[in-house]
Amino acid sequence: MGNRYRWPDGKQCAVVLSFDADAESGYVFRHPEEAARRLDEMEERRFGVRTGLPRILRLLEKYGLPATFFVPGYTIEHHTAAVETIVQAGFELGCHGNVHEAVHMLDDAAERHVLEEQLDIYKRTFGLRPTGYRSPSWSLNVRSPGLLTEYGFTYDSSLMGDDIPYFVDTPHGRLTEVPVQWLLDDAPFYRHVYGATNAIAEPDRVIGMWTQEFQGMYRESACFVVTMHPFISGRASRIDGLERLIRTMRAEPGVWFATAHQVATWAAESNQNTAVHVPLPGERP
Numbered sequence: 001m002g003n004r005y006r007w008p009d010g011k012q013c014a015v016v017l018s019f020d021a022d023a024e025s026g027y028v029f030r031h032p033e034e035a036a037r038r039l040d041e042m043e044e045r046r047f048g049v050r051t052g053l054p055r056i057l058r059l060l061e062k063y064g065l066p067a068t069f070f071v072p073g074y075t076i077e078h079h080t081a082a083v084e085t086i087v088q089a090g091f092e093l094g095c096h097g098n099v100h101e102a103v104h105m106l107d108d109a110a111e112r113h114v115l116e117e118q119l120d121i122y123k124r125t126f127g128l129r130p131t132g133y134r135s136p137s138w139s140l141n142v143r144s145p146g147l148l149t150e151y152g153f154t155y156d157s158s159l160m161g162d163d164i165p166y167f168v169d170t171p172h173g174r175l176t177e178v179p180v181q182w183l184l185d186d187a188p189f190y191r192h193v194y195g196a197t198n199a200i201a202e203p204d205r206v207i208g209m210w211t212q213e214f215q216g217m218y219r220e221s222a223c224f225v226v227t228m229h230p231f232i233s234g235r236a237s238r239i240d241g242l243e244r245l246i247r248t249m250r251a252e253p254g255v256w257f258a259t260a261h262q263v264a265t266w267a268a269e270s271n272q273n274t275a276v277h278v279p280l281p282g283e284r285p
């Protein structure tokens, strides 16, 4: 067994089930005019908070599993009762933009404003102050880590630079990274985009890929972070697929099911990986 990374209580690997509860926010950000008149696109995404989310919560409850939900301010303001069920069930919530703003498209002032606004929405709606952040569409620019540490975030979960937790050095301190990857995202496989050439993958194929990646990452004592969206993964057969994956992972000894916050806290305390340097504004990579 590999000891490439040390996990609490001698565990072999970590598993983070993460859900990005975007609701309609991604569409509203990218196509604000169409969002105001297209009912079809909006309803496709509302399925997530209306039907997908309760299914996901029931599945997590059935197995007593922790999870992290990254929720944009838009979802909190437009679907407050649905997000309240996540809070009441005791799951971790992390910031995920206001209206799913891709931060690489924002200037410094706008990025700062969006960050302040989402923290304010969390505070005034739930009295919560998330410690974690996942950028919408996993887009980050070089100043984002510094901004996150300046505003007191302890971790980010948007980058793909490793498959164990690592750190990003910033002028305001070290930001812990709980890394993601495209292979473990439901959207590239399940999401139907009209006119695009990729076919919708059946759950057996997706769960097969995720299971193989889990087996490899288990051997590598890595951090298996899977990213799902309630409006995509909340469909009935996909929930069944997720349940098969959960049963497979639970059958292995030494799997630490944790929130992203728990992984980030362990990473910071155990201090095992290196920190990457982020170029300062104007500095050449």
Ligand SMILES: [Zn+2]
Pocket (backbone or CB within 6 Å): 020, 021, 022, 026, 096, 100, 136, 137
């Ligand atoms: Zn998202």
